[in-house]
Amino acid sequence: xxxxxxxETLQVTPLHALHxxxxxxxxxxxxxxxxxxxxxxxxxxxxxxxEAAGLFDVSHMGQAWIEGPDFETVARALEALVPGDLLGxxxxxxxxxxxxxxxxxxxxxxxxxxxAEAAHANSLFVIVNAACKEADFAHIAANLPAGIALKxxxxxxxxxxxxxxxxxxxxxxxxxxxxxxxxxxQAMDVAGIPCLVSRSGYTGEDGYEISVPExxxxxxxxxLLGEPEVKPIGLGARDxxxxxxxxxxxxxxxxxxxxxxxxxxxxxxxxxxxxxANFPGAKIILDQIANGAPRKRVGLLPEGKAPAREGTEIxxxxxxxxxxxxxxxxxxxxxxxxxxxxxxxxxxVGTEVELMVRGKGRPAKVVAMPFTTKRFHKTK
Amino acid sequence: MSEIRFTDQHEWVRxxxxxxxxxxxxxxxxxLGDVVYVELPEVGKTIAQGDEAAVVxxxxxxxxxxxxxxxxxxxxNADLEGAPGGVNEDAMGKGWFVKLKLSDKSELAKLMDEDxxxxxxxxxx
Numbered sequence: 001x002x003x004x005x006x007x008e009t010l011q012v013t014p015l016h017a018l019h020x021x022x023x024x025x026x027x028x029x030x031x032x033x034x035x036x037x038x039x040x041x042x043x044x045x046x047x048x049x050x051e052a053a054g055l056f057d058v059s060h061m062g063q064a065w066i067e068g069p070d071f072e073t074v075a076r077a078l079e080a081l082v083p084g085d086l087l088g089x090x091x092x093x094x095x096x097x098x099x100x101x102x103x104x105x106x107x108x109x110x111x112x113x114x115x116a117e118a119a120h121a122n123s124l125f126v127i128v129n130a131a132c133k134e135a136d137f138a139h140i141a142a143n144l145p146a147g148i149a150l151k152x153x154x155x156x157x158x159x160x161x162x163x164x165x166x167x168x169x170x171x172x173x174x175x176x177x178x179x180x181x182x183x184x185x186q187a188m189d190v191a192g193i194p195c196l197v198s199r200s201g202y203t204g205e206d207g208y209e210i211s212v213p214e215x216x217x218x219x220x221x222x223x224l225l226g227e228p229e230v231k232p233i234g235l236g237a238r239d240x241x242x243x244x245x246x247x248x249x250x251x252x253x254x255x256x257x258x259x260x261x262x263x264x265x266x267x268x269x270x271x272x273x274x275x276x277a278n279f280p281g282a283k284i285i286l287d288q289i290a291n292g293a294p295r296k297r298v299g300l301l302p303e304g305k306a307p308a309r310e311g312t313e314i315x316x317x318x319x320x321x322x323x324x325x326x327x328x329x330x331x332x333x334x335x336x337x338x339x340x341x342x343x344x345x346x347x348x349v350g351t352e353v354e355l356m357v358r359g360k361g362r363p364a365k366v367v368a369m370p371f372t373t374k375r376f377h378k379t380k
Numbered sequence: 381m382s383e384i385r386f387t388d389q390h391e392w393v394r395x396x397x398x399x400x401x402x403x404x405x406x407x408x409x410x411x412l413g414d415v416v417y418v419e420l421p422e423v424g425k426t427i428a429q430g431d432e433a434a435v436v437x438x439x440x441x442x443x444x445x446x447x448x449x450x451x452x453x454x455x456x457n458a459d460l461e462g463a464p465g466g467v468n469e470d471a472m473g474k475g476w477f478v479k480l481k482l483s484d485k486s487e488l489a490k491l492m493d494e495d496x497x498x499x500x501x502x503x504x505x
Contacts, residue, residue, distance in 0.1 A: 042439040043414035236413070236440050305417055305461075307437050329416040329439045336417070358419070358435065 013059035014157045014214040015221055022225075022232050030130035032060040035234040042236035046331040049203055049241055050372070053163035054233035055224050061158055062133025063211060066124045066140065068148035071114065074124055077148045078112065081140060083260060083279040085270025086124070092116030094183045094198055097268055098260055099128075099136060104281025104288075105256040106263065107139065108132040109248065113185045113198065125185070125196065127158070127209075129250045157217035162207035162241075164375060165229040170208055173223065177208060182376040191223050202238065204245025204374045243337060244330045246299060246369025252310060253297060253325045253339060261288035262341065264297040295322060296347040299369035300338040300355070304362055307336040308355040314342055315354040315361055321346050324355065330371055337371045338364075385448065385488055386497035392472060393448040395488065400449050400480045402433060407501050409471040413438045415464045420456040421478060427451065429487050434477045436467060449487045451480030 010033040019026065024035030035057065037045060048054055068074040075086040084097030093114055099107040113125040128136045133152075141150040161170060171178040173191040177199070180186060185198040196211040212220050224230050239249065248254045254263045259281065266289060273279055277286055302308055312324040327338030338355070346353060349368050354361035384394045390408035394401045409415065419435040427433050433447040434456075456478050460466055467475040492500060 036440070037413060041413045043416070046439070240439055306419060307417055307442065309442060329437070331416075331439065 011060075013057055014217040015057045015059060015159070018218055018221060019057065019232075024232070024234060027235070029235055030060055032130065034060060035232070037234040037236045038232050040231065042234070042240065043331050045231065045233045045237035046240050048231050049163045049205065049233055049237060050332050051164070052229040052231070053161055053165040053169050053207075053227075054203070054237070055221065055230050056160040056162065056233050056238055057157070057221075058160050058209070059157040059214075059217070060130035062126075062128040062130065062136060063153040063156055063158060064126050064128075064137060064140075065120070065151045065153065066126060066144070066148065067151060068122055068144075070122050071124075074122060074148055075114075077144050078124060078126075078140070079273070079279070081143055081280065082110075082112075083269040083273050083282075083285070084112065085272055086112060086114075088270065088272070089114035091121075092184045092186055094185050094200055096183075098254075098265065099139065100260075100280040100285075101256055102280050104259040104284040106250070106254045106258055106260065107256060108136050109250050109254065110136070111198070111200065113196075115187070115196075116185065117187045131251060153211075155214050156211050157214050158209060158211050159217065159221055159224075160201055160203075160207060160209045161224060161230070162201045162203040162205050162233075163229075164206060166205070166207040167377065169224065169227045169229050172227065180377075182206070182378050191220055193220050195220075199377060202245075202247055203241040204247070204370055204372055205241075206375055206377045239326075240328060240331055243326050243328060243339070244332055244370060244372045245374060246339065246371065248297075249326055258297070258341070259285055259288060259293065261285055261293040262295050262297065292344055295341045295343050297325070297339060297341055298347050298349075299367045299371065300324065300327070300340055300353070300364050301367045301371075302336040302338065302355060302362060302364040305335060306357050306362055308338050308357050308362070308364070312338070312340075313356040314340055314346075314364075315356055316342075316346050316351070321353065332372050339369065342366065383488075384494060385491035386494070386500075387446065387448045387491055388500060389446050391445060391448045393488070393491065395482065395485075398482045398485075399454065400451060400482050401476050402445070402448060402478050402480060403476040404436065404445055404467065404471055405497070405501075406471045409468050409475070412436065412443065412467075413440065415467040418460040418464045418467065418477070420458075420460070421453050423453050423456060425453045426483075427453065427480065429484075433480075436464075436477075445477055447478075447480065448491055449480060450483045452483070453478050454481050455479040
């Protein structure tokens, strides 16, 4: 039986010792030694998150403040690097956006928050991917005008509490959290610890992402894990959860060679930003909005039971028309699911294709994503 | 009398007469995690020692199961197609993958016996 393995010098998060204490299987991920699963395994962890609440260590991700003289100046400065409408953010609002290169390719995807608190009225709070964080920070810093600075936050952990029961658990430690809407953020004490709390996540479920001082991270995590609904969840289930939710994994489903339009992320480009056309790669991206992109990211549902993994060729009419960028087994779906890029002619929902798994074409259909129903807290 | 042998790729092979039953070890199923899909060869196919005999997939990844010995496939464990979790439940028994009609019994001599495999796995920890 084949089993790949690699060794490198790895960084650790403030929760590293706790993961090992909890019986996690640790693997290298984005330069960190991270838990891929705990004792229950990926399948049980995935299903538990969909039924109750899962706790994830995402401290490897990059957190930073971007600070300047006032909100508008800071928002305009970051807008020069992303296609999102940041000026339109009200205090406490979060936006998912993309750092773009000059060809309209995606350098990273990130969350940008306009803090609700007066103490941070002149700042934006950003969270970027672990593997990209140093490059992102350097890129942003190098492109900010004088008077605006990016300040990496290296003394805070980040933990996510996700699932339909996340709110019930969270309110026990921070009652105000229950009234927050999806994609909003608020500074609040959680179990008496000062945190920056976002109602957001990467699982397709309701939940919270909690930026916590690293010295308090273990204590807060243990408190949350002490609740009957909560179990620790590793990167394995994090990946299957986000795939079922149709969410992109940077470096796989989107990268420097894919535009937001090809990546089916046109919705991130604000109306005003389209009119102003002043984001990197705007000419290429606006042309693709007007005339179509040559290829598109789509959901794929294999008809049989065989999972089709990343790199699998997608074939139609005897010709290769694309390839899978994320694929595997969806525990909630109860079968294989995938996403990938296909040429524009084959991107329509319902299109029949073949996935070349181990040299054999296997029937699949282009489907709309997500593969599971999203359950966010959007109205009071 | 049956004898069991092991490969350094964590397959086991149990020989009864000239039929070899092949599976993955308990250590292997534990490393893989929850098995969600198993792909088995066609009955009648001839497989050489070290070639791919089957595929076993967890939520995370696909792995090949290599034939510990050469032979012709005489039976596959069709139960695994509907219930691949059988590999996790009983890797050394009901979770077997294929039965091969041995073409060269001398190949068995190259494989580890139970004690040797046990030491081998302990050395991996």
